[in-house]
Amino acid sequence: MAILVFVEDAGDELSQQAIAFGRSLAGDSDPLDAVRITNDGAGYAPAAWAHALAEVISERRPAAVVAPGSERGNEVLAHVAARLDLPMAAHCTSVALGDPAEVVRLRWGGSLLEEARIHGSPVLLTVAPHAIAADGVLDPAEIESVAASEEPADLLVRVSERVPSAVAGVSLADAEVVVSGGRGVGSAEGFVALEELASLLGGAVGCSRAVTSAGWRPHSDQVGQTGTKVSPELYIACGISGATQHLAGVKGAKKLLAINPDGEASIFASADYAVIGDLHEVVPAISAEIRKARGS
Amino acid sequence: MNILACVKRVPLTGGRIVLTDDERAISTRHLGFTVSPHEECACEEAVRLVEQHGGSSTVLTLGPPEAEEQLRDMMAIGVERAIHLVSDGSESDPQATAAAIVSAVREQGFDLLMFGNESADAGNYQVAVRVAYALGLPVVTGVKAIAVLDGGAAVRCEQEVPGGRDVYTVPLPAVVTVKEGINLPRYPSVPGRLRAKRKPVESTVAGPVDARLEMVRLRLPSGAEKQTQVLGHGADAAPAVISVLAELGLV
Ligand SMILES: Cc1cc2nc3c(=O)[nH]c(=O)nc-3n(C[C@H](O)[C@H](O)[C@H](O)COP(=O)(O)OP(=O)(O)OC[C@H]3O[C@@H](n4cnc5c(N)ncnc54)[C@H](O)[C@@H]3O)c2cc1C
Numbered sequence: 037m038a039i040l041v042f043v044e045d046a047g048d049e050l051s052q053q054a055i056a057f058g059r060s061l062a063g064d065s066d067p068l069d070a071v072r073i074t075n076d077g078a079g080y081a082p083a084a085w086a087h088a089l090a091e092v093i094s095e096r097r098p099a100a101v102v103a104p105g106s107e108r109g110n111e112v113l114a115h116v117a118a119r120l121d122l123p124m125a126a127h128c129t130s131v132a133l134g135d136p137a138e139v140v141r142l143r144w145g146g147s148l149l150e151e152a153r154i155h156g157s158p159v160l161l162t163v164a165p166h167a168i169a170a171d172g173v174l175d176p177a178e179i180e181s182v183a184a185s186e187e188p189a190d191l192l193v194r195v196s197e198r199v200p201s202a203v204a205g206v207s208l209a210d211a212e213v214v215v216s217g218g219r220g221v222g223s224a225e226g227f228v229a230l231e232e233l234a235s236l237l238g239g240a241v242g243c244s245r246a247v248t249s250a251g252w253r254p255h256s257d258q259v260g261q262t263g264t265k266v267s268p269e270l271y272i273a274c275g276i277s278g279a280t281q282h283l284a285g286v287k288g289a290k291k292l293l294a295i296n297p298d299g300e301a302s303i304f305a306s307a308d309y310a311v312i313g314d315l316h317e318v319v320p321a322i323s324a325e326i327r328k329a330r331g332s
Numbered sequence: 333m334n335i336l337a338c339v340k341r342v343p344l345t346g347g348r349i350v351l352t353d354d355e356r357a358i359s360t361r362h363l364g365f366t367v368s369p370h371e372e373c374a375c376e377e378a379v380r381l382v383e384q385h386g387g388s389s390t391v392l393t394l395g396p397p398e399a400e401e402q403l404r405d406m407m408a409i410g411v412e413r414a415i416h417l418v419s420d421g422s423e424s425d426p427q428a429t430a431a432a433i434v435s436a437v438r439e440q441g442f443d444l445l446m447f448g449n450e451s452a453d454a455g456n457y458q459v460a461v462r463v464a465y466a467l468g469l470p471v472v473t474g475v476k477a478i479a480v481l482d483g484g485a486a487v488r489c490e491q492e493v494p495g496g497r498d499v500y501t502v503p504l505p506a507v508v509t510v511k512e513g514i515n516l517p518r519y520p521s522v523p524g525r526l527r528a529k530r531k532p533v534e535s536t537v538a539g540p541v542d543a544r545l546e547m548v549r550l551r552l553p554s555g556a557e558k559q560t561q562v563l564g565h566g567a568d569a570a571p572a573v574i575s576v577l578a579e580l581g582l583v
C-alpha cells in the first residue's frame with residue numbers, strides 16, 4: 037500500500053523529516069509519493085491546499101498520509117481530516133499500520149507520550165519535529181506539484197500580505213546562548229544583569245511564563261510549551277523552577293546551567309551544571325569574571 | 333458581536349509528571365487545574381472585543397462536572413455567559429469534541445468562535461478546524477492580533493511566521509484559533525470573582541461516544557537522568573562557571 041507525504045516546502049527541514057518518516061513506513065516494497073501544493077504565487081490558503089491534497093488522497097487511496105509537524109503541516113492536515121471526516125493524529129513519533137493503526141504521539145509539548153489507536157483509513161498523521169532525522173537531501177524532481185483549488189469558498193482564508201518583522205539582535209530561537217530568567221529575578225529591572233551577561237556571551241535573553249504574566253518581559257521572550265522553542269549550546273536558567281511546560285521549550289538545548297538557591301528545585305534534575313545561590317549575586321559575578329578574563 | 337471562546341480543563345502539572353495506576357491520566361492528587369494559556373488569551377480577547385464593539389461573550393467547555401471551575405475562572409476575567417457540556421471526564425477525541433461543540437452552538441448565532449491554537453494536554457491541532465467545517469465557516473489559526481473591520485463585517489488577523497507576520501482578512505462569522513501573546517490576560521478582581529460565583533452556568537449532559545483517535549495509554553519519555561555537576565555556591569562559583577563556558581567554547 038502506498039504512502040503519501042505532504043511536503044510543505046521542498047527545502048525545509050520538517051518536510052524532509054516527513055519524507056524520511058514516510059520512507060521508513062513504505063520500506064522497500066511500497067511506493068512513496070511526495071506531493072507539494074502550488075498556487076501560482078498567490079498567498080497561502082489552507083482550505084485550497086487541503087482541497088487539492090484531499091483529491092489526490094481520494095484518487096490514490098494511500099494507506100497513510102504523512103505531513104510535517106509544522107504549523108502549516110498540522111493546519112493543512114486538519115483541514116484534510118475535516119473534509120474527509122477522518123481521524124488525525126498530530127506529532128507522532130512512530131506508527132504501526134494496520135486496522136486499527138497504532139501510533140505514539142506527543143502530549144504536553146513533548147513532556148508526555150501517548151499510545152493511541154486510529155480507527156479510519158487512510159491514516160492521517162503529522163510527524164513530531166525532530167523525532168526522526170532527515171535522511172539525505174531530496175531530489176526536487178521526486179516531488180510532484182499539484183495545483184491548489186481555485187474555488188472561491190476555498191480562498192476565503194488566504195494570506196493577503198506579509199509584514200516583515202523588524203530585525204533586532206540575536207533571535208531567541210537561533211541564539212547560541214540563552215540567558216533566561218524566571219520569577220526569581222523579581223522585577224523587570226532585575227533583567228538588566230541578565231541582559232548584560234547575554235550580551236557578553238553574544239546570546240539572547242529568555243524568560244518563563246511567570247515573568248511574562250507579571251509584565252516584566254514581552255511574550256516574544258517566553259520560552260516553553262506556549263512560547264519559543266530554543267536550541268542553544270548553553271541555556272542558563274536563572275530563578276526558574278523547572279515546570280514541565282517551561283522545559284518543553286528547552287529540549288533542544290545542548291547544555292543547561294541552573295542558578296537557584298533552592299537545591300530541591302526540579303530544574304536541577306534537567307541541569308548539566310548547577311550553581312546553588314542567589315542569581316542577583318551569581319549573575320553579576322559571572323559577568324565580572326568574563327570581563328576580568330578578557331582584560332576589559 | 334457575539335463571541336464564543338472554547339476552553340478545556342487540564343491538570344496544572346509542576347516539575348514532574350506522575351501517572352495514575354492505569355496509566356491513562358496524570359495523577360492529580362496534588363495538582364490544581366487550569367486551561368491552556370492560548371485559551372485564556374482567547375477569553376481575554378473576547379472580553380476586550382465586546383468592550384470595544386458591544387455584544388456579548390460566552391465561554392464553553394466539554395468536561396467533567398468539576399470543569400465548572402474553569403468556566404467560573406473565565407467569567408471572573410469578564411466573560412458573561414457559560415455553557416457546560418458535562419461529560420464523565422473520560423478522554424473525548426477531537427472528532428467527538430468538535431461534534432459536541434457544534435451541536436451546542438449551531439443555533440446560537442455566534443459571530444466569532446474562538447479557540448486555542450492547540451489544547452494544552454492533547455495538542456491535537458484540529459478541534460477548531462473541524463468545528464469550522466461542520467458549520468461551513470472560514471477558519472484562521474495561530475492568530476496573534478485581531479482587529480474588527482467594517483463595523484463587524486470582517487476581521488483582520490495576524491499570524492506569526494518566520495521573518496514576519498502573515499495577514500488574513502476574513503468575513504464574519506468565522507472561527508479563529510489564538511496563541512498566547514495576543515494579549516496579556518487581566519488578573520481577576522475580587523468583585524469579578526464574586527460576580528462569577530453567582531452567575532448561572534447553562535449545562536447539558538454530553539453522552540459518551542466512540543473515539544476514532546483512541547487513547548490507549550500514557551507513557552513518560554525515557555529522558556536519561558542528567559548527571560548534574562555542582563559548580564559551587566553563590567558568587568564564589570563564578571570562576572568554575574567561566575571554566576565551563578571556556579570548555580564549551582563560549583568565552
Ligand atoms: C498549558 C501550560 C503552558 C505553559 N507554558 C509555559 C511556557 O511556555 N513557558 C513557561 O515558562 N511556563 C509555562 N507555563 C507555566 C509553568 O507551569 C510555570 O508556572 C512557570 O514556568 C513558572 O515560572 P518560574 O519557574 O519562573 O516561576 P516559579 O515556579 O515561581 O519559580 C521561581 C524559582 O525562582 C527561584 N528563586 C527565587 N529567588 C531566587 C533568587 N534570588 N535567585 C535565584 N533563584 C531564585 C525559586 O527557588 C524558584 O525555583 C505553562 C503552564 C501551562 C498550564
Ligand SMILES: Nc1ncnc2c1ncn2[C@@H]1O[C@H](COP(=O)(O)O)[C@@H](O)[C@H]1O
Nearest residue numbers: 338394447448450451455456457458459
Ligand atoms: N473538551 C473541550 N472543551 C472545549 N473546548 C475544547 C475542548 N477540547 C479542545 N477544545 C478547544 O479546541 C482547541 C484545540 O484543541 P486540540 O484540537 O485538542 O488541540 C483548544 O485550544 C480548545 O479551544
